[in-house]
Amino acid sequence: MLEDRPIVFRPPSLEDGAAIHRVVQRTGVLDVNSCYLYLLLSEEFADTCVVAEEAGQLLGFVTGVRLPRRPDSIFLWQVGVDPQAQGLGLGKRLLRAFLESPGAESARALETTISPSNAASQALFQAIARERGAQITVSPYFREDHFPAGHEAEEHYHIAPIR
Numbered sequence: 001m002l003e004d005r006p007i008v009f010r011p012p013s014l015e016d017g018a019a020i021h022r023v024v025q026r027t028g029v030l031d032v033n034s035c036y037l038y039l040l041l042s043e044e045f046a047d048t049c050v051v052a053e054e055a056g057q058l059l060g061f062v063t064g065v066r067l068p069r070r071p072d073s074i075f076l077w078q079v080g081v082d083p084q085a086q087g088l089g090l091g092k093r094l095l096r097a098f099l100e101s102p103g104a105e106s107a108r109a110l111e112t113t114i115s116p117s118n119a120a121s122q123a124l125f126q127a128i129a130r131e132r133g134a135q136i137t138v139s140p141y142f143r144e145d146h147f148p149a150g151h152e153a154e155e156h157y158h159i160a161p162i163r
């Protein structure tokens with residue numbers, strides 16, 4: 001049981017950037033950005049990011065930002081759980097911690113993008129919306145042809161109210 005394990009949820013520090021990058025690679029699903037980006041997020045955007053750590057090992061993370069054009073929203077950029085810890089409820093706990101993070105304070109809506117084939121991610125956001133009695137609005141966002149070949153479309157999810 002995950003509840004019995006000593007997992008700590010906390011904002012990342014600079015020392016976590018490379019480990020987040022590794023978890024992103026290990027998911028085999030997420031877009032792998034440069035390690036530089038994860039270092040920058042960990043150092044400068046820590047208020048809107050969360051990591052889950054057990055005995056010094058990074059098991060999962062969420063990265064996010066506040067949206068300059070929609071100050072009511074918190075945007076979740078990526079969420080990833082290491083394959084060995086998936087399906088145990090860690091994704092849900094990470095999202096809860098993310099919505100309670102200092103940078104998410106005052107946000108009324110959660111926004112993110114999800115590919116139509118990503119059933120696990122869709123189920124995760126549906127579960128969080130259900131928990132909070134929030135409504136999900138899905139609309140087209142990045143089309144496949146916006147990307148270089150080989151990348152699925154990304155649909156926009158708007159989930160509100162989150163508190």
Ligand SMILES: CC(C)(COP(=O)(O)OP(=O)(O)OC[C@H]1O[C@@H](n2cnc3c(N)ncnc32)[C@H](O)[C@@H]1OP(=O)(O)O)[C@@H](O)C(=O)NCCC(=O)NCCS
Nearest residue numbers: 027079080081086087088089090091092120121123124127
């Ligand atoms: C998406 C991801 C973060 C979910 O984390 P997780 O710890 O495995 O998810 P949880 O165990 O907290 O489960 C959350 C919900 O999703 C459901 N779920 C989990 N894995 C699933 C799967 N493979 N297919 C369908 N539903 C799934 C669970 O049943 C649960 O729903 P419920 O509360 O209604 O029962 C994780 O699978 C992952 O890292 N995937 C690869 C990266 C990725 O796709 N990130 C999202 C990109 S937007």
